[in-house]
Each structure stands twice: as structure tokens, then as C-alpha cells.
Amino acid sequence: MCLTASMTTELSRRLLERDRKAVPEALNLIEDDRRAQRDASAALLQELEGNNRAALRVGITGAPGAGKSTLIDALVRELRSRNKTVGIIAVDPSSQKSGGALLGDRLRMRSSASDEGVFLRSMAARDRLGGLSASCRDGIEILASAFDVVLIETVGVGQSESEIVNLVHTLVFVAQPGAGDSVQFMKAGLIEMPDVFVVNKADTGAIAERTQSELLGGVGLSDEPAGAWTAPALLASALDGTGICEVVDAIIEHRDHLVETDALNTRLNRGKAEWLRGALIDRYGTHGIEKLGGPDALHAMIDTEVSEAASVAYQRLAVAVEDALRKG
Incomplete structure (x- = not known):
């Protein structure tokens, strides 16, 4: 069914009033590629962009195996303890044809499953590895209208960082201790993109601390003007909760820095x-x-x-x- 102008306005109203049932309706609309639905989607997004709350938008990226999903689960618990509602987009690296939703399923089984203040949607990446589809960008706008915080999980392969960094307030790079992520990241010339580095699995001890030192060394080599934000490299463990509060604090501090400057x-x-x-x-x-x-x-x-x-x-x-x- 094609949405009329009045139906689009009604859907926008429901989103802004945080009607949870309106969120999947809106996401289904923006993923429908039929011409009439594209027009309705554009009208909806226009209304939302004129009325959107100042939702905090955070990109979470890192190599496969870094523990992004479990870290996000821990971040969600911390944000909910601060009475923040959270919308999550997990960008599925599989192709449109496979229809997989691997990233989302791991998270869905945990804290978000029964919490009305949390919503998760897996969305397919563009055909090229790590690229973001147009519907991902629109999905961020949809969730930003209905939630206090929007988290976007992507697979870090270079392309994803370059695309997601300009769609969010804060980009968080999750590094796995001892995996060489930090060295590869610096070699790829991407060290200046993230706003916050998180060494997950801090419970590994000295290995995690060495990875943290590598990241801090790389950040120190970047040529930033006076007064610019310096990305922290934080140790955290989604397993026991170590450092999760500090990660959330750093994300908020970075957004405040952007506003102040x-x-x-x-x-x-x-x-x-x-x-x-x-x-x-x-x-x-x-x-x-x-x-x-x-x-x-x-x-x-x-x-x-x-x-x-x-x-x-x-x-x-x-x-x-x-x-x-x-x-x-």
C-alpha cells in the first residue's frame, strides 16, 4: 500500500512521539525501492529532519572478532541505567541476496530482547564490502527521531570508517588485543578517523595494555591543530563491565566538544x-x-x-x- 501525504504525516507524528510500533513501519518504508514508496520515504524524512531531537549518534566499528556486538550490549546496559533509550542499526556485511542478519542476532538475544527502551534492526550493506546503503543513512534518521541514542555497528574494513564517520557525532573503533588491529589501522591511514578507541577484552591484561599503548602512540603522531579533540584509547571489558562507564562518558564528552567548538x-x-x-x-x-x-x-x-x-x-x-x- 502506498502512503498518502496524510499517512506520512501521521507516521512522522508517531515516530516523534516515540511510538515503538511506528519504527519498523518507517524502516520498512525506506527499504522499499518502489517509486511511489521512495516518494513517501522522502516526504517522511523531510518531516523528521525538520523536527528531529538531538539524538546522540555513535558509530561502532572494528575488525571481525573484536567483540563489537558484546561491547554494544554492555554500552546499551549502561545507557539504559542512565535512562536513555537506544536504537541500534547493525550493518550486515553479507550481500543483499543472502539476507543474513548475523550481527544483529547475537545482540538481539541479550539485553535488547525484552526492553521496550531498546530497538535493533539489521540492515544490509551495499554490494561493495563495508559500504553503507542509502537505507542505512535513512535508518539513522528514523531511529534518531524516536530514541535518545543511536548506535550503528559496522565491520571495519576501511570503507566503512570513511562513510560512517560523517554520519555520526562520534566514531568508536573497537580493537582486539594482540590481533594487530591497531598496526593495520595506522598503516591504512585511518588513525585520525575514530574519536574514541576502545581496547575490548581488557581482562586479557598485558596484551590489552600493549594494544592500548600502540593506539596512543599512533594518535600522538597525528598532526592536529591546537584545541582539537584528542581521541582517548580506553580499556574495557564487556565480560565484566570494566571501563564501560568511561567509554560512555568519553562518547558524551566528544559530542559536547563538537557542540562547544x-x-x-x-x-x-x-x-x-x-x-x-x-x-x-x-x-x-x-x-x-x-x-x-x-x-x-x-x-x-x-x-x-x-x-x-x-x-x-x-x-x-x-x-x-x-x-x-x-x-x-
Whole structure:
């Protein structure tokens, strides 16, 4: 069934009033790729972006086996103890065809299963490894309208960090002690992306402390201007709860730093621009962008639209590309 304008407005109202039943309805809508549903989805997102609460948005990334899901479970318990509601998107690294939901199932069985203040949804990644689908970005907006905190779990393979960093307030990188994650991260030139490093499985003792030292050394080598945020490297254990409170405190402190330095809007606008660029290339390919005038023309058009709600900007830019394609 296609949603009418009044039905879309009603769904928006229910989300903003934190009607839990409205959340899966909205997520199903944004994942429906039929043209009429895309229009309804854009209308819904436009309404939400104009009324969204200042939900805290946190990306959680790291290599497979680092313990992201168990750490998230511990973070959820800590946030709930502070009376914060939590929405979670687990980005499934499997393809759209497989329909797997491996990341989400591990978490679903634990603290989120019976808690009305917690909602989890697994969403498929884009076809390329680590990429985020357009529905993931929209899903963040949906959850941000209904929950105090939104956590997004991705698999850290380089591409995911570069995409998720501009969609969240804070990016947390989870390292596994002794696995060489920190060294590989520095070699890949990604050490400056995370805002908080967490060495999970702190109960491993000296191995965890060595990994922490490696990360702190890498952060110390980065060339940051005076007054810039310095990413902490924290020891934590989802098993016994060690350091979990400190991780949550660091996440909140970082968001406060962005607000105090007027960097929050800059970061989110940059993320919106990156998302628009990626979404248009995904939909129309390099051929469509060339017909528009090439990457520089697209960049200039995005700059003029970035102050608008992302869904509105996307619709306008899509019309421009389609007009260019029709003109040949």
C-alpha cells in the first residue's frame, strides 16, 4: 500500500512521539525501492529532519572478532541505567541476496530482547564490502527521531570508517588485543578517523595494555591543530563491565566538544554532502554524473543544496541528473 501525504504525516507524528510500533513501519518504508514508496520515504524524512531531537549518534566499528556486538550490549546496559533509550542499526556485511542478519542476532538475544527502551534492526550493506546503503543513512534518521541514542555497528574494513564517520557525532573503533588491529589501522591511514578507541577484552591484561599503548602512540603522531579533540584509547571489558562507564562518558564528552567548538554542524553537513554524492553515483553511475557536467559540477550543486534536508536535496539533484540524461 502506498502512503498518502496524510499517512506520512501521521507516521512522522508517531515516530516523534516515540511510538515503538511506528519504527519498523518507517524502516520498512525506506527499504522499499518502489517509486511511489521512495516518494513517501522522502516526504517522511523531510518531516523528521525538520523536527528531529538531538539524538546522540555513535558509530561502532572494528575488525571481525573484536567483540563489537558484546561491547554494544554492555554500552546499551549502561545507557539504559542512565535512562536513555537506544536504537541500534547493525550493518550486515553479507550481500543483499543472502539476507543474513548475523550481527544483529547475537545482540538481539541479550539485553535488547525484552526492553521496550531498546530497538535493533539489521540492515544490509551495499554490494561493495563495508559500504553503507542509502537505507542505512535513512535508518539513522528514523531511529534518531524516536530514541535518545543511536548506535550503528559496522565491520571495519576501511570503507566503512570513511562513510560512517560523517554520519555520526562520534566514531568508536573497537580493537582486539594482540590481533594487530591497531598496526593495520595506522598503516591504512585511518588513525585520525575514530574519536574514541576502545581496547575490548581488557581482562586479557598485558596484551590489552600493549594494544592500548600502540593506539596512543599512533594518535600522538597525528598532526592536529591546537584545541582539537584528542581521541582517548580506553580499556574495557564487556565480560565484566570494566571501563564501560568511561567509554560512555568519553562518547558524551566528544559530542559536547563538537557542540562547544561549533564543529557539529560542519561535520554533519560534510556527511550529508558525502552521502548525496555516493547515493547519486550509486543510482546513476559515472555516466549520469558526466552528463550533469562531471564531478566538479556535482560538487558545486551539492554545495548549494547541503543546507536542505538530505531527502529534499537528493530529490532535487536526482531530477537534475535525469534531466541531463534526457537531453543526452
